[in-house]
Amino acid sequence: MKSRVFEKIYYGWFIVFIGALGIFFSGPGQTYSNSAFIDQYILDFGWSRSEVSGMYSAATLVAGLIMMFVGKFIDRFGPRIMMVTIGSLFAIALFWNSMVSSLWMLAIGFFLIRLLGQGSMTLIPNTLVAQWFIQKRGFAFSIMTLGSFISAMVFPVINTWLIDTWDWRFAWQFWSILLLVVFVPFALFGVRNTPEDVGLEPDGFAGKEAKHAKPIMGTTNINADTEDWTLKEARQTRTFWAILICIGIPAMVNTGITFHIISIFGSNDLSPALAATVLSLMAAVGIPMSFVSGIITDRIPTNYLLAVIFIVEIILLTMLLFTTNFFLAILFGVIWGIANGLERISIKVIWPNFFGRKYIGSISGVGVTMTVIGSSLGPLPFGVGYDLFHSYTYVILATLIFPVIGLICALIAKKPSKAQIQA
Structure with missing residues (x-):
């Protein structure tokens, strides 16, 4: 059944869907999601806003410096292994954040979600989709980026509801479980590193037609x-x-x-x-x-x-x-x-x-x-x-x-x- 479906639909579009899912689940590592937790930390632990903000900025900076090594690992091991590994580690990091009780735990938690979420969970899909499309690359990325916009719209709302209904610890655990149950299986069973790995070519059935497309701007x-x-x-x-x-x-x-x-x-x-x-x-x-x-x-x-x-x-x-x-x-x-x-x-x-x-x-x-x-x-x-x-x-x-x-x-x-x- 699966093979029949992909005889008519280029498998690269399923890769785009998984990429969008990955970018969506980068949400817990993004600022638009974390903003819902800041006041909770301040109220529960009595930390100052400067302390929490300083930890967040420092963690983001250190995570950014390490990201170039993540890129090298993607080239070495391939997007599929990295996507499954990072997704699993990110789920563990989210659970860690649900147990935060001190500033040093908060610092480690911020570092992990910024490195694995904001950085890695966006880098890997971008690298993966780029392998599957050349002529249609811009259009493919535009579809994948829907995951980013949807994430930015729904995470603040869902986080607020989870925190108000239960508490901030449960909110972290909710995304941790969802990441493991939804995203990691898609990455494990659905991702193929390149179209050549499964006997296809970039752009699939549109490849030959795209070669005759007329570019502009000279x-x-x-x-x-x-x-x-x-x-x-x-x-x-x-x-x-x-x-x-x-x-x-x-x-x-x-x-x-x-x-x-x-x-x-x-x-x-x-x-x-x-x-x-x-x-x-x-x-x-x-x-x-x-x-x-x-x-x-x-x-x-x-x-x-x-x-x-x-x-x-x-x-x-x-x-x-x-x-x-x-x-x-x-x-x-x-x-x-x-x-x-x-x-x-x-x-x-x-x-x-x-x-x-x-x-x-x-x-x-x-x-x-x-x-x-x-x-x-x-x-x-x-x-x-x-x-x-x-x-x-x-x-x-x-x-x-x-x-x-x-x-x-x-x-x-x-x-x-x-x-x-x-x-």
């Missing part, structure tokens, strides 16, 4: 299978470092805004409820925009799309200075969602599009390291700026320099050729 073939670069070779190119900057800046800026959005809106006489509405709106708008981004990345060079994202980010930061009423807040949420939808796909597909499939784990691992480090550094400047000036105006104005730098890097991050470094 390029010859946007997602044609490229040269396979090792991490060492990639590091010799200007493009590699420019992309890293392009990835780190949105992570830093978006995390900084998200972490402080209630306070930022409050300084503009806007309610916390409106701030929460804007966050939900951002996620909702991001869903259709991820599909648009997937279609675009299959047709134009990915670095051009990154340039557009930084232009939108400049507009967003400028708007934040003048968002003082309901209409502007909703408009801000819509534009923010557009930027996030475009960003989530482009930063995933640019690595395999530019550096090939063979060593994508190692290369993407460095990218995820930059993302995690960027997100760990984002909240601090906003907090310090507000404490110093009792306003977010100066720190927002200073932050504008980063998307400008990102825009320049995006424009110079052109697809490399090995002939350039061998010359």
Whole structure:
């Protein structure tokens, strides 16, 4: 029965589903999920907000530095073994968090969920899906990214309900059991590392038709299978470092805004409820925009799309200075969602599009390291700026320099050729 189904439906789309499931279950390691537990720790244990926030930032930073090794393990052992291993370890980490009773336990718990959840549970699906698609890579990633948006929408709601109905310890245990019962079996029995492993080709039945697709922007073939670069070779190119900057800046800026959005809106006489509405709106708008981004990345060079994202980010930061009423807040949420939808796909597909499939784990691992480090550094400047000036105006104005730098890097991050470094 299974073989008959996959004679008509390319198995790569089932891989995309498992990838989306993996990204969904990265939720317990993400900030949008952990925010529901912070006040519980403070109330139950009497810890200060600075202590908990400091532990979270430090754990995130250390986890980010280790992520490049996870990428190398993916290249060595393959996505399937890594997905099952990481999923199982992540479930154990979630159970550990349900037993937290001291600051050192909290620090270890934060480190584990940031390393295994935020980092690894997003890196492995990105690496896996990149192996199965070339011509349709952007569209495949846009479908997989639905797992991220759905996760961001449902985890805060479910966590709040679990904590209010039972307690925060049960909430951690609930996700631990669900991860083991749902995700790990899918990874174990459903994942195949590459299409070649099962006698298929990337893109499946669409592969031959896709070769005749007409790219735009004057390029010859946007997602044609490229040269396979090792991490060492990639590091010799200007493009590699420019992309890293392009990835780190949105992570830093978006995390900084998200972490402080209630306070930022409050300084503009806007309610916390409106701030929460804007966050939900951002996620909702991001869903259709991820599909648009997937279609675009299959047709134009990915670095051009990154340039557009930084232009939108400049507009967003400028708007934040003048968002003082309901209409502007909703408009801000819509534009923010557009930027996030475009960003989530482009930063995933640019690595395999530019550096090939063979060593994508190692290369993407460095990218995820930059993302995690960027997100760990984002909240601090906003907090310090507000404490110093009792306003977010100066720190927002200073932050504008980063998307400008990102825009320049995006424009110079052109697809490399090995002939350039061998010359």
